[in-house]
Each structure stands twice: as C-alpha cells, then as structure tokens.
Amino acid sequence: MSKKEIDERTHILKDYAYHYYVLDQPKVPDEEYDRLLRELEELEARFPEHRHEDSPTGRIGGEPLDQFRKVRHDVPMMSLSNAFNADELRDFDRRVRDGISGTPVYSCELKIDGLAVTLKYEKGSFVLGATRGDGQTGEDITHNLRTIGSIPLKLKEPVTLEVRGEAFMPKKSFERLNKAKAEREEALFANPRNAAAGSLRQLDPKIAADRHLDIFIYGIGSSPDKDFDSHHEALNYVRNLGFKTNREAARLESIDEVIDYCEKWVDKRADLPYEIDGIVVKVDAIEDQQQLGFTAKSPRWATAYKFPAEEVVT
Numbered sequence: 001m002s003k004k005e006i007d008e009r010t011h012i013l014k015d016y017a018y019h020y021y022v023l024d025q026p027k028v029p030d031e032e033y034d035r036l037l038r039e040l041e042e043l044e045a046r047f048p049e050h051r052h053e054d055s056p057t058g059r060i061g062g063e064p065l066d067q068f069r070k071v072r073h074d075v076p077m078m079s080l081s082n083a084f085n086a087d088e089l090r091d092f093d094r095r096v097r098d099g100i101s102g103t104p105v106y107s108c109e110l111k112i113d114g115l116a117v118t119l120k121y122e123k124g125s126f127v128l129g130a131t132r133g134d135g136q137t138g139e140d141i142t143h144n145l146r147t148i149g150s151i152p153l154k155l156k157e158p159v160t161l162e163v164r165g166e167a168f169m170p171k172k173s174f175e176r177l178n179k180a181k182a183e184r185e186e187a188l189f190a191n192p193r194n195a196a197a198g199s200l201r202q203l204d205p206k207i208a209a210d211r212h213l214d215i216f217i218y219g220i221g222s223s224p225d226k227d228f229d230s231h232h233e234a235l236n237y238v239r240n241l242g243f244k245t246n247r248e249a250a251r252l253e254s255i256d257e258v259i260d261y262c263e264k265w266v267d268k269r270a271d272l273p274y275e276i277d278g279i280v281v282k283v284d285a286i287e288d289q290q291q292l293g294f295t296a297k298s299p300r301w302a303t304a305y306k307f308p309a310e311e312v313v314t
C-alpha cells in the first residue's frame with residue numbers, strides 16, 4: 001500500500017505543481033497543495049525507499065554550501081548586440097538580408113530583466129544549473145535553481161539537453177521582499193533584477209526558496225538528441241518537455257512588423273507581472289542562423305531592441 005500511495009500522491013502533486021508554476025493556472029488553493037505536500041513528506045519519511053527522485057518535496061536541498069563551484073560552459077553563453085531605435089533595427093535587418101540567401105522570418109521575444117542561466121539535463125533529469133558568468137565560465141547554483149517551481153526536476157522525455165533561460169523575480173515578490181526588508185530596516189534591493197541575482201547567489205537554498213523566483217526558458221544550448229529547423233520549433237519542443245516559455249513570443253515576416261511589436265511593448269510592459277528591458281529579435285530559421293554565424297561576442301542573427309530609458313518623474 002505505501003508504494004502505491006506515494007506514487008499516486010507524487011503524481012497528483014507534480015500535476016498541481018506544473019499547473020501552478022509552469023502554466024500559472026493553479027488547480028487547487030495553496031493551502032490544499034501545502035497540505036498534500038506535508039502528507040507526502042510524512043509518507044516519504046516513513047518509506048524513503050519509495051520516494052521519487054523528482055518528488056516536489058525535494059526542492060530545498062541539504063545544508064548551505066561553503067562556496068560556489070566554477071562551471072565551464074560547453075557552449076559559450078553569448079551576449080546580444082543592441083538596437084536603440086527603429087533605424088538601428090532596419091540596419092540589423094539589412095545586415096541579415098545581406099548574409100542569407102532567402103528572406104528572413106523573425107522571432108520577437110520579451111527581453112526578461114533577470115539573470116541568464118543555463119540548465120543541464122541528462123536522460124531527462126536536472127543535473128546542473130549555472131550562471132552565465134563571463135560567458136565561458138559561470139557558477140554552479142543548482143541548489144538554488146532547484147527551488148524554482150517552474151524548473152522541471154525531470155522532463156517529460158528522458159532526453160539529454162542544455163537549455164538557456166532568464167531567472168527573474170516577479171514584481172509582486174520584489175515589492176513583498178523590499179517591504180519586509182524595510183520593516184527590518186535592512187538595505188532594499190534597487191530593482192527585481194538585483195533581487196533575483198542576490199537571491200541566486202546565496203549559499204543557503206532556503207533563502208532562494210523564500211524569494212519566489214521564476215524563469216522563462218528561451219533557447220537551447222545543446223541538444224544532441226534532436227535537431228531543429230527553426231527557433232520556434234525549438235521553443236515548442238522545450239515547452240512540450242515541461243519548461244516554462246514566454247507566451248508573448250511572435251514570428252513576424254517583416255522588419256516593419258518587428259518595429260511595430262517593439263514599439264507596442266514600450267508602454268505595454270507596465271501591465272506585465274515581471275520586468276522587461278527590451279525585445280530580443282532573432283532570425284527564426286536555423287539554416288539562416290548558421291549562415292550568419294557569430295562575431296567574437298554576439299550572434300549576427302539576433303539583436304536586442306532596448307527600450308528608451310524611462311523618464312524619471314522628479
């Protein structure tokens with residue numbers, strides 16, 4: 001009875017967690033989820049041999065680390081070139097057209113204002129999470145990333161791949177954190193990006209777990225088990241594996257549409273529950289990306305439209 005009971009409850013809780021953290025569509029009230037989680041913890045304590053490796057009870061690991069381990073990225077995490085206005089987006093489009101044989105289709109995606117991270121999975125299991133660092137070498141923050149509910153501990157398929165994404169602190173979590181800090185007369189975080197970075201650079205995962213961080217996966221670092229013809233195909237693939245991707249991504253067929261999309265979000269971003277600092281514009285076809293290649297620092301097939309600095313109302 002105990003194994004069957006643990007299997008059933010683990011399955012139910014993983015489904016509830018997926019709907020709450022990845023789909024942002026809770027199936028049950030938080031209290032009900034917490035009650036079931038506590039019941040599963042008690043069962044796992046009585047029958048540890050039946051505990052699932054990806055049980056939702058295993059998000060907050062053991063003892064705090066005494067330091068961060070350095071991690072060398074197999075595939076470097078590049079930075080993005082910038083475009084500050086419509087003319088510079090048109091220049092980007094011209095360079096792209098000069099570098100490919102056909103006409104480009106662009107993928108436009110919100111540029112999340114957080115911390116770039118890479119997540120490694122072996123045969124479907126989460127094995128390593130690291131910061132970007134200098135692009136070649138980052139820091140192992142697996143213990144903190146495990147606490148983010150939208151990061152799957154086990155994928156829907158037992159594939160080996162590395163994905164890239166932006167960890168962030170939602171605006172509500174940021175306001176709640178700074179309110180608590182103000183009450184304790186502690187120094188406040190200047191913005192959600194700093195708060196997310198500060199939370200993920202903690203040695204004790206209990207602190208990160210308490211910061212209600214989230215993540216959007218936006219790309220693939222390496223995927224030895226599967227090839228893709230387009231970036232959007234890759235985004236659909238990672239979403240079907242269980243990752244959280246941003247729903248505002250759009251495939252656009254002309255730079256005029258890209259400019260309209262970018263200009264729309266200058267004001268619209270105020271309505272989002274998280275901060276963005278621009279729009280990432282990528283050539284969608286992988287063949288075109290390969291034709292365009294990279295400069296020493298950045299892909300030639302992508303750029304970041306940066307929003308104009310917000311007028312500070314004095």
Ligand SMILES: NC(=O)c1cc2c(N)ncc(C(N)=O)c2s1
Pocket residue numbers: 078079080109110111112113114116166218219280
């Ligand atoms: N430095 C980078 O390559 C990127 C940084 C970011 C970011 N902060 N948010 C979203 C995306 C995206 N959707 O591709 C990228 S890509």
